[in-house]
Amino acid sequence: MYLARYQAEGKTRYAIRESYPDDDMFRSRDLIDLGEDPGAFLRYPGGNAFYVHEAIEDQLRSLHVTYDMDELDEVFWAFVRPDIQKAQAYFRRRGASGANHPTDDPSENLNFHLFDRRRVHFLRFGQTDQGRIGMASPKLFKGLARKSRDEIEQHFMLSEQILKPHELKSYVFVIFDIQRHFSEHFARSMPQGLDQNAVDTLFVQDICRLNRDDRFWADLRLKNHLHEYLVRYLVTFFDNDYGRSGYLEDLLQSWMNSRRGFRFPERKPAVSFKEAGSIFGISEDEMRRLSKKELSRLFRRKAQEMHPDKGGDHDAFIHLADAYREIKNKKK
Template sequence: MYLARLRQQGKCRYFLRESYLTPEMTWYYRDLMDLGTSPEAYIEYYGGNSFSVSQKLLDSLEEMGCDIDGEGLETLLWDFVDPEVRHCVEHFRTRSMKQKSRSKEDTLSPAAEFHPFDCRRIYYLKYGNKNTAAFHRISPRPFQWLKEKSRDEIEHRFMAEEAVIRPTELKAYIFACLGLDRHFMSPFYQTYPAAIPQEEADAAFLNDICELNQDASFWLGMPAKAALSPYLIRYVIMFFDHMYPRPRFAEHMFNAFMNRHRHHHRPPPRQQMPVHDALALLGLEAVDPSTLTRRQLSRVFRKKAQEFHPDAGGNHEAFIRLAAAYQDLKAQLFSA
């Protein structure tokens, strides 16, 4: 069961729908209930932060023989819950959702079983990666929600998830999801699609969107259409009504130049101080190094450090030499 949103006469109207499998093993969808323009009317409050889906809605669905999931219905209508209540219970709801068990790895279907356009959209929305051709190399788990759903249900979920994309990203999003970079072999164009000549980019987009519109495998379970599908019209708007983010060519070229010519040199290792010099700095020149214990050395160093520390009025350079002497003695006398 899912919530479908349709725009009619300038207003959004909401429908409860469900996907179902036909005897021909094709997933179709059907309307269960028209919620009108105000789905919040089907939410009841009981005081405090408690709420639930109205009994009227539950009874109507039960009369239709639907398998009712109260928690699932609350999730569908979550955006219409009173904002103050939503803010108070969000933490508990999120924690409850995290505790739900996940499907086992051996039940996952590989990405190759799903349409590439769906996989590219999921890959971009999850990782924000424009190189959507790599979707087949990741775990198949992100694609599993596509299973056992009609095309209508899938598209409504994508519409909800695409709502969070910033306007400056929309054109890059559809460029990546359609895989338009395959039409342009230049690595520069693949990195900066804004540099592609406008007519060539438009032609590639229109070609691919028309091919997708005629792809029967993509539209299984949907009624025949004589024109461009309403589900694809939004992508036409994304592509032609938005611009790519302005690339910073100068900054990119400068960074690329510096990275090509930058050499990283490790500083030469510091030469260890001779044992007798290090002992002298610690005031232990009269001590036989072979009889010195680690504890004795540490005690002497702490006492000297209090004397030479800059915070106690000591000299900074002298303190650095003292610390170096201590480290060198430890390395030479106790490293074995």
């Protein structure tokens, strides 16, 4: 079992789901809808204890779901009162250290999609250079074993919360392996030194490619628009800049100075509010009045409408992303 978070009618809702084997893959199914606040199903009898309301156990039994209480507690753990979490943290760590993993078969872990392996590797080590990922221990990926695609994506949505703001764009650059398109020796370690116009174009191509990968989506059906599990990467990439590093900047500057013919990539002309309004399909005044949150919401909607996989023009999609980034930076 696992806790799934999803959007419905503009609100964040939660459900208990489970992954189950079906022939050669794992599928997911809804078990119990928890509404907008899973914490409403928790009870505190006193001291540092808590338990899940009996109604949840009754529903699981009626569905013939096999589980243990630790598994059920884990589903609701994020919504347990902070003081109870703090009091039980030590005992949870001790229990986790001796927990049995779902599989210890290295061959099963090696079959994981490379996109998943890149995500696990970056979240564990924070390295932009994954040239040695093929040598990583299979144990690193065992947490993804015997899970449906939906459960894996829910897992990453939660795991990615540890990323710091300056890591976000580099994370997307790495997990989509954009560096493979470039011959520059620093492509693996300093993506900010590459031609960003080319990087943007290649990222759109790669996210479209993953969107069409039936092996990756497995039990989830392919869609004719950008999958909701990929939208966050689109927004993260165009909504953030690479983290600044004095060491990296000095190293890049030294490399540039050693090559007299080096030139910075030509900068794109600034996008005006009028031009951005035309791209987004609203007036200049409306564009000026949008808050950052409203602009981000509009970008998400337009990005799905104009996505190349939905028949949109590739160049128009890039212009949309550029306009969004320019206007966002102009707003307070």
